[in-house]
Amino acid sequence: MQNSKPDYYNNLDKTYIKIWDLLEVGLAKRDAPFHIPIFISGNDSNFEGRIIVLRGLDKENKTLSFHSDIRSNKIKFLKSNPKGSFLFYDKEEKVQLRISCNIKIHYQNDKTKKSWKKTSHMSRQCYLGEVAPGLDSSKPSSGLSDEVDNSKYTIEESEVGYKNFCIIEAFILSVEWLYLAAKGHRRAKFFLKNNHVDKKWLIP
Numbered sequence: 001m002q003n004s005k006p007d008y009y010n011n012l013d014k015t016y017i018k019i020w021d022l023l024e025v026g027l028a029k030r031d032a033p034f035h036i037p038i039f040i041s042g043n044d045s046n047f048e049g050r051i052i053v054l055r056g057l058d059k060e061n062k063t064l065s066f067h068s069d070i071r072s073n074k075i076k077f078l079k080s081n082p083k084g085s086f087l088f089y090d091k092e093e094k095v096q097l098r099i100s101c102n103i104k105i106h107y108q109n110d111k112t113k114k115s116w117k118k119t120s121h122m123s124r125q126c127y128l129g130e131v132a133p134g135l136d137s138s139k140p141s142s143g144l145s146d147e148v149d150n151s152k153y154t155i156e157e158s159e160v161g162y163k164n165f166c167i168i169e170a171f172i173l174s175v176e177w178l179y180l181a182a183k184g185h186r187r188a189k190f191f192l193k194n195n196h197v198d199k200k201w202l203i204p
């Protein structure tokens with residue numbers, strides 16, 4: 001546990017700034033713990049969490065986003081209940097974030113077009129399976145053809161993957177902060193409104 005107290009320890013405004021700093025590092029750095037949060041979604045009777053790669057962040061509009069396959073199970077959940085929660089943990093920083101959001105699925109629109117163009121040859125592989133992810137398979141399988149498995153496809157050939165590509169955009173409603181410290185943990189909650197943020201401390 002850290003012994004010196006960071007400047008945000010007893011300061012809600014600085015804690016809020018720290019949240020966005022950590023998210024920005026998570027977006028930019030592949031090896032940052034915040035790069036691969038857990039995204040949780042569900043319906044009345046069933047919840048599922050899964051790791052995703054943080055692909056977008058908009059501080060002004062208070063959104064986070066990631067890429068996915070439109071055929072995946074999470075999309076079915078999100079269509080019936082467009083709510084989701086991200087769980088982040090940074091061991092070094094001793095910070096856990098729980099971020100609750102309203103979800104919008106982007107499919108075959110300007111936003112997906114722009115992102116697909118920037119999607120690398122390697123990342124496109126995920127969208128080149130002919131069978132939907134999560135379906136039963138009679139044998140062990142990546143779901144990809146041998147050519148695709150061995151990256152033997154051109155960028156032009158990978159264009160067919162666009163029909164499976166979507167962006168999940170998450171509009172942040174609230175952020176719950178937990179900071180672990182030997183001299184006393186700190187927990188806080190931030191409610192993100194249109195033009196302002198309500199901030200309060202909680203008992204850890």
Ligand SMILES: Cc1cc2nc3c(=O)[nH]c(=O)nc-3n(C[C@H](O)[C@H](O)[C@H](O)COP(=O)(O)O)c2cc1C
Pocket residue numbers: 036048049050051052053054066067068069072073074075133134
């Ligand atoms: C390191 C890592 C990164 C992943 N990134 C993504 C991602 O960005 N988007 C995604 O849909 N699935 C991603 N996955 C796979 C999901 O965790 C999950 O297995 C998949 O999306 C199917 O989930 P579902 O059946 O709940 O839809 C990733 C998995 C790992 C281990």
